[in-house]
Amino acid sequence: MIGTKKSKARSATRHALLQAASQVVLDKSVEALTLDAVAQQAGVSKGGLLYHFPNKDALIAGLIEQLVLDFETILQEEFDRDADPGTPGQWVRAYVRATLRSHQQSLALVASLSTVVATNPELLQPVQAYEQRWRQKLETSGIDPVRATIIQLAIDGLWFAETFRLGTLDEPLRTQVVDALLAMAQEHD
Known part of the structure; x- marks a missing residue:
């Protein structure tokens, strides 16, 4: 049960990070899509973002997958x-x-x-x-x-x-x- 809650929380956090990345691209541009900008938009630390997406390419791949x-x-x-x-x-x-x-x-x-x-x-x-x-x-x-x-x-x-x-x-x-x-x-x- 605890593992399921953690998995759901990770999934929700990942989804929120992808939503934040989408907003950065839509509000500014794809050139403005940086890890710092996404972390700020999502209200998380850069380390929290890096836990889910280790680099910008992984973040973009996540957006495409979504x-x-x-x-x-x-x-x-x-x-x-x-x-x-x-x-x-x-x-x-x-x-x-x-x-x-x-x-x-x-x-x-x-x-x-x-x-x-x-x-x-x-x-x-x-x-x-x-x-x-x-x-x-x-x-x-x-x-x-x-x-x-x-x-x-x-x-x-x-x-x-x-x-x-x-x-x-x-x-x-x-x-x-x-x-x-x-x-x-x-x-x-």
Whole structure:
């Protein structure tokens, strides 16, 4: 019981530190993300921060991992609330809807962290394992794997455009594109 309480406390502290790091990036910039700034934002000592994240790269990796875990949670929620559970394409439809539910704060954080990841691509290694699992689920969702991949690439492209504010779609075109992707994920061969 005591071990569980300590584990929960560590997890809560780690989460609070990641929230503080997110705030530093969002309020200032990724360049302002220092261990000192995060410790100050979180109201902990630098030693307390170093206990959970031994360096800045570990902190950034933690932020990236948290973004992926948040997406995984949304993905499961969308899978569970699918209007046609157990039908082919359910996982693909969940992926489309989960991608669309990305929070503005998460989008801003991803955009900011992209500069760091560009110079240190090793930080994305944990994401690649998730990406592989998502791809496998897309390809085995019960619809044509090529169609599932096209849907994923299209929704990822829309997400990318909105994240980096590149050629975003106006309404009603955006809704029509999303509806078409969801319809493609509903079609059976």
